[in-house]
Amino acid sequence: MNGLDGLLGELCVEHRAVEALLRQLDLVHARGEDAVADGRRLLAELSTLLDEHLTVEEQYFYPLVVHHVPAGTALADSAVHTHATVRRLLSRAMDEGLSAGDRSRCTGALLVLLRTHLRGEDEQLFPLVRAAVPAAELRRRGESLAASRPAATGAPVWGLPPGTGAVAAVRDRLTGHGGPGRQDSP
Template identity: 90%
Template sequence: MNGLDGLLGELCVEHRAMEALLRRLDLVHARGEHAVAEGHRLLAEFSTLLDEHLAVEERYFYPLVVRHVPAGTALADAAVHTHTTVRRLLSLAMDERLSAADRTRCTGALLVLLRTHLRGEDEQLFPLVRAAVPAAELRHRGERLAAARPTGTGAPVWGLPPGTGAVAAVRDRLTGHGGAGRQDSP
């Protein structure tokens, strides 16, 4: 998060973690009704990841979009509307009162919508923000996000395997991106 992008870098990491979980859901979804329990477990894991990510975007990212990007209010409103639809589809996909076939259909729609949303942010919205928002402000927002998140030891970060944080720490140390408050950190 201490790289040049700050907040955008963190959001990109979270998007990659979500895409990895979406690939796992694809495999389960392809097996259909035969993998209901595994699919439900993955959806619960995904729900936790998604809830935090959407809250981060809505609290830290979309205010930047509104303030700095032309037509930012419309873009942010559309994204928040998509978030609402994603939450609703996820809830339906996890609703055990629905038939397995209905949950499978909801999961399929969720996968398509999320991939489209993530790709739109990565390929269109992030570059607009990167061009419009001063790098110092993106770093500052990233630092505020890091300070707001609870720190725990040994817990996987964004569904990534254990040890990933250690790899990032070594990388940051070697590249001089050692953290907030350091003079050599970009």
């Protein structure tokens, strides 16, 4: 997977892709009602990214937390609860019947919750897991994850072959290059 961390490296790459989308949503959110179509498009893209990412964390990462980290069950349960809240907020923000003001408030709450969750995992939970879980186990879990995913289609950042192209993929996600049907990536 991505470096020696295996599963954690993969999750970090996914976190950076989510953060890049959150920055784009910030810009659209600041434009208000003038950017409704852009906001819906970005929310749909965020939904696609999060569907797989949250499932991966719940199936591959949190079982490690429960098994290896002191108070791991409580930490994992809290994170799964946060995931459920993220899914509800995202679904609500994408509701076509929602007024512009309600959509703005819901999207704002979603952005804050996601950033807090990602920061908590990056700065607190990942270091705990790195210290408690043998590196070989993290690599095995990362390999298991890679084997469970379909061959790289070029769409999601984490659909790349292990250890290759992650920087280019994140760059393309940030710059908008390499989208569907585009071969103009720098």
